[in-house]
Amino acid sequence: MPPRGKFQGRRGSARGRGGKSGRGGMKRSFGGAEKFHNTRLEDVEESDSELSGEAASSHLDIDTEGSTSDVEETPAMTQPYIALMQSLEKDASSSVAPTAKRRKLDHPPPKQEVPPAAEGENGEVSDDEGHDVDHVEEPEEDPSNDVELENDDDDDTPDAEDPFETHFVNPDSNEYNIRLKGVTSNVHQTKQVEKNGWRIFRSTPGQTPDQTTQPPAIFSGPSSLKLKHRLIETSNKLCPSFDKLEQVLYPITFGYQDLLFCGRSATNSENLRRMTCLHAINHVFKTRDRVIKNNAKLAKEGESADFEPRDQGFTRPKVLMILPTREAAVKVVNAICAVCEPDQQENRKRFDESYIDREVKFSADKPADFRDLFEGNDDDMFRIGIKFTRKTIKYFAQFYNSDVLLASPLGLRMAIGSEEDKKNMDCDFLSSIEVVIVDHADALLNQNWEHVEYIFEHLNRQPRDAHGCDFSRVREWYLDNQAENFRQTIVLSAFNTPELSELHRCSKNWAGRVRVQPEYNGMIQELGLVKAKQTFSRFEAPSIADDPDARFTYFTSAIVPSLIKLAGRKSSGADAGGTLIFIPSYLDFVRVRNYFSTADAVESLSFGAISEYADVREASRARSHFLSGRHKVLLYTERSHHFRRYVISGVRRVIMYGLPDNPIFYREIVGGFLGKSEQDMLLEPGRGSVRVVFSKYDVLKLERVVGSKRVGKMIRERGDTFDFI
Template identity: 85%
Template sequence: MPPRGKFSGRRGSVRGRGGKFGRGNGKRSYGGAQKFNNKRLEEVEESGSEMFDEAPPSDEYESEASISDVEETPATTQPYMALMQSLAKDSASSTAPSAKRRKLDHQPQKAEMPSATEKEEEKEELSADEEQDVDLVEEPEEEPANDVDLEDDDDDDDIPDATDPFETHFVNPDSAEYNSRLKGIQSNVHQLKQLESNGWRMFRSIPGQNSDQISQPPTILSSSSSLKLKHRLIETANKLRPTFDKLEQMMYPITFGYQDLLFCGRSASNSENLRQMVCLHAVNHVFKTRDRVIKNNAKLAREGENTDFEPRDQGFTRPKVLMILPTREAAVKAVNAICAVCDPDQQENRKRFDESYIDREVKFSADKPADFRDLFEGNDDDMFRIGIKFTRKTIKYFAQFYNSDILLASPLGLRMAIGSEEDKKKMDYDFLSSIEVVIVDHADALLNQNWEHVEHIFEHLNRQPREAHGCDFSRVREWYLDNQAENFRQTIVFSAFNTPELSELHRRGKNWAGRVRVQPEYNGVIQELGPVKAKQTFSRFEAPSIADEPDARFTYFTSAIIPSLLKLAGRKGSNSGADAGGTLIFIPSYLDFVRVRNYFSTSDTVESLSFCAISEYTDVREASRARSHFLSGRHKILLYTERSHHFRRYLIAGVRRVIMYGLPDNPIFYREIVGGFLAKSEQDMRLESGRGSVRVVFSKYDVLKLERVVGSKRVGKMIRERGDTFDFI
């Protein structure tokens, strides 16, 4: 069931049982992407008293402190330092003075054990949700001193490879080029170029004014043998992807070249290949970072004080890769891809992981769309976070965040791990200080949860840590100390389509290697409606600014669309669809939905138009009753939101006419609603073939949505032409 809560934001962020972070009563989080316009909210609230009748507000917040995956007692040992200590003890030839061996002789301090009274008080403070938190780390991290056998770990030459992107981006970047691009980032000056590659449109942006790279053709790789991989990953990579398809030939060089990437063509068919690509990249990055530290530790242990060798090979904390995913099932797929890449001998806590994350129950029939099953099949819980730690032969799940190499989390789970802004003393985001690769998969699904959580996470990435956490600052890379970590961080985002939120996230990236956006050339889903031949009329309205666009849309709807419905309502006894019955009004935004619903409830103008409504907050029983009344003709109009279709994928019968208050973000929804609903009405003999109609309202600010529906070649004409009405048959 959808959550009960307080709505805020254009898409509606939810306050409810999960506290201010918006988890709600169910497994799924129905979040939002934008903040409300306060003036507009007041107007909507004044227009009717039923705005929040489905979801009473709640101002009670849960305690989030104990549900973080990071233990309340911080780790007292630093993994790399403990490893050096072990090496020093095992090396008989080591005679370094104590001054040089300060890191090797480090002894972990014993954490104070809480008293029985403190334990009892802590237990009483746990809420019911916290006691059931399967992701909670219950045991301290084991000593990692013997994690690596150095004699078996020298698979790579110690001589740096000047062609390895890891070396040129993180370890030894060209100082002149980096400084030039850093100035471009600071002054917001970028070189832009649009390219065509293998049927995809690529938009490249490089900071600075004098870079020659922007004019070079994109790199194409045909197989994994061309990648700069750790030796131990080469064999498995060749088995998994011996050759690349056309899309992978373009994507692999961008990903392994540490450029920011926004890919707007993710689908159920290519998601597995994309997942394998980013997981191989993530594991390769972790292994290269970790092995370099281990070898430098060994070198310091051998040479002792009599050496000028001072390596800069670490960040402030250990986690280097963050994967933001929508559901636990997505985390399972990512973990399986990671295991396929590194082929570990042992997986510690794997049984616990499977019990907590895998749901083998078949929930949906085969008639559900492939993208729906790809997202919601399996365990669709959107509250999780888990740390993964690598040793030479083992993967350990549920590791402490500060001792993990890769973090997998949902936006809600990670935000709750960070803590509340209202209690800054209890907030903990230092484990995000040294993240070097961020992977956001299925970003279009995250937009339908609560995008504010994603924005909150990115605001706390690569901040200077508030505590040392056992860090040896003599080993920290200089650009970390100079607070330039975000200039080296790579952000990879996979989405089925582009939106203003994703574009803004991509644009705000400060990666000195540049950024690339890849998206397809759209033919338009108006050509993919199947046998249905409905007249589709697109009506453009003018809005002076994006802030005034919601008011202009509502004014156009009440002045241009409603009169036509009232005219149809005056016609009696027609079975051909020539009356107002069977009219479905599709509304993308929940706030717009509330506004339109209140208008139908309170305005005398539309008193003759009976209506029902289905939103993402309508329970199943009420939705079934509304669909039944709409089919029988008891209600002439059905108000239907985009997010209710996203989470439920209803196949609504009795639809004769579709009015789109706004275009959906997901173009598949247009095909399903226009083609699917009208086709069902024709099959049920409730609508004569060819008599269905579609009316779409759009503005120039809907250009991204419009392009996906009408096609890339038509969108410019429809936005710029003097005429405001466009018909398609």
């Protein structure tokens, strides 16, 4: 297997974003020269002990705090309901008084302490014996931890206004049944409102037209939240009051509605991270403390206990956070620690060594969003379990022992395993996930979105094994296979895309879903001092499936002839030289590149190409030939700009084969590249030009570039050409 951080072979297509636009599992690694490798699943050997899916399942024993009573060990393929019947028969034949309930499996004999492992590539800890480096052996804890109540002033009386109670514990049966029917039949009532400068699209399942949604509560600060008492002081200290955006997002997040937020930026990312971490820890603490208190009551009352608590899922993990890089995981861990202020952090040194990279990689001239994503350890293959005990956080906990799972899409998919390998596949640790947080989703789109889809397909499935579960404590809706109707999904992205919209639209949360996005003024107004003629040309495509062919036909019949005509001119300021063709999709890039290589019509147009698979030397050569005029045309992909953010000199004309998903790229390419040519005296001010090709299926991209007020006309009007200066 090639060293990590190096490119593992150039491929004809990069499968990402559902196989449409070539967003394969590309990672970016910087060490002196910039290098790439493809992180597609099939490129990773299953013998890799660091991220082996087998290791993720075979070493996952259970030691869940405050969970359930011991259960007889069941065969590997025992169904949960068979295990339930066996446990009931066992209880009926036993007259022993109940004890403090606790879920566990037989642990292997205690091992001697393993000496510190050597640090491997990318700061990861290697293990000569082949153990899973993302997990640690955990000693069996004192059972008293499961029944001893913490110093918590929370009242045992359920709070009818607490969303945790109304969503998970005691939902209103009438409202729940109506909404569940709406989810099943895909009937939603959507309402659009504006608040604090943000557009809010609220979709509630099962509502009839004459029903009205209650206005959301006004949250002015953490004091408005239903927090565990131990979190109130720290949250008030970290954020005494909410800004306008937080006043919009906190009621949605803490109300357990699904959220798609399309305004994430380097500026507000820290506040969003604090919000999601506070919500996740509050949920974990409420779930855990309820179990511990019920254990204490059962242990105290013994046989005279007159209640049967339903307070658990099949397995322990309750929160899943999907992140793009290890540096993002570091930021989340720091936010969690700031929120809950643990007395101890077990394995923190190992975590820092494996996840933190303090090397300064970029100069200050790199864009803020680029540094926010790629600064630090940008490895996109990781997963880690975090376990909360009394005033302690344990890192690298085994998955079935964990409360919170942090993982990249690739790392988690490898932990699950492949559908073809049923024997070693394990997704049971995802069966009881109740909160999913996808942060920096726009960055995940540039890795491999298929991994994210695969993960969501395996969430909240009925587990194949019992895993020591006491089914008498499992909530009814878990047993009824309705866990996905209670799961909350929070997606934070810089912008919306069809992939994110589909993920959000397929939500089955009975509480409903909300999309929040800004009103776009249009990136065409943020080009700085550059004044260039911008022409937007619309072509017609019968369907979204026919869009690539229609786009290519329009390009070769309407755009290329004008370039050929310019190539015949000898005037230095009017020939085809300095033409940059920006292509979002790698598959389209391959098609256009092959056309320029083989078509007789463009024989006179010399060209170079820079894609995400071009190494540094190849990209430098193409840029040099383009600047010198040896290549009149330069093909440039969106993902290469995402991972490298080149500033290309010599650009006099920009042709956009398609609009970029990220509107910032439009500003950087049009304003930045043409502006640099003006500064370098290679282009007369105002002589630069931009030609953009789009169809009605590019409406989301187009709105961010031209503005929310213009996009409707450009999609629906009879004319097909729109000029902006």
